[in-house]
Amino acid sequence: xxxxxxxxxxxxxxxxxxxxxxxxxxxxxxxxxxxxxxxxxxxxxxxxxxxxxxxxxxxxxxxxxxxxxxxxxxxxxxxxxxxxxxxxxxxxxxxxxxxxxxxxxxxxxxxxx
Amino acid sequence: xxxxxxxxxxxxxxxxxxxxxxxxxxxxxxxxxxxxxxxxxxxxxxxxxxxxxxxxxxxxxxxxxxxxxxxxxxxxxxxxxxxxxxxxxxxxxxxxxxxxxxxxxxxxxx
Numbered sequence: 001x002x003x004x005x006x007x008x009x010x011x012x013x014x015x016x017x018x019x020x021x022x023x024x025x026x027x028x029x030x031x032x033x034x035x036x037x038x039x040x041x042x043x044x045x046x047x048x049x050x051x052x053x054x055x056x057x058x059x060x061x062x063x064x065x066x067x068x069x070x071x072x073x074x075x076x077x078x079x080x081x082x083x084x085x086x087x088x089x090x091x092x093x094x095x096x097x098x099x100x101x102x103x104x105x106x107x108x109x110x111x112x113x
Numbered sequence: 114x115x116x117x118x119x120x121x122x123x124x125x126x127x128x129x130x131x132x133x134x135x136x137x138x139x140x141x142x143x144x145x146x147x148x149x150x151x152x153x154x155x156x157x158x159x160x161x162x163x164x165x166x167x168x169x170x171x172x173x174x175x176x177x178x179x180x181x182x183x184x185x186x187x188x189x190x191x192x193x194x195x196x197x198x199x200x201x202x203x204x205x206x207x208x209x210x211x212x213x214x215x216x217x218x219x220x221x222x223x
């Protein structure tokens with residue numbers, strides 16, 4: 001039981017490049033989330049999904065896109081990287097009732113130069 | 114989303130109890146109170162949650178005020194490994210999302 005797996009762990013992008021942050025979970029959780037965490041700050045919700053084929057915006061969705069074609073996977077796409085997107089990105093998953101809380105991945109540290 | 118308010122930082126001595134407060138004056142009847150902690154360079158991890166009654170688990174205790182407008186996470190004997198950022202968040206099971214604040218940074222002194 002691996003929980004929530006994020007890849008890559010680290011990445012450096014140049015301004016204007018694109019990339020996809022991968023997130024997969026093996027707990028059969030319906031709900032999945034993407035958060036970003038800037039240095040010394042709390043977590044900001046980017047996008048979330050309550051099930052395959054359903055996604056919705058969080059607090060800071062601009063510059064990002066998501067898709068949810070399967071229950072297990074919830075990739076986050078950056079189309080035109082900007083320095084403001086330098087951050088640590090966390091993926092999380094949960095059951096709908098959140099009875100066991102959120103399970104977080106170990107994060108992807110992204111630097112845009 | 115209902116908001117929570119936590120002190121920016123707190124200090125504790127090792128092996129002493131720690132009481133981490135959280136205010137949530139706009140809590141609704143269907144909001145659960147969740148606590149998470151984030152160790153340095155790691156993702157947040159679930160600690161405990163409750164609705165109305167006080168809760169205990171192997172990690173901590175959660176004391177919820179009678180009017181539910183505040184709660185306190187209790188670490189019974191702080192260790193150096195408890196130094197982390199602690200987040201109090203409200204989760205409404207009728208809503209798909211929840212927001213995190215900036216949390217409380219707990220420093221444990223030997």
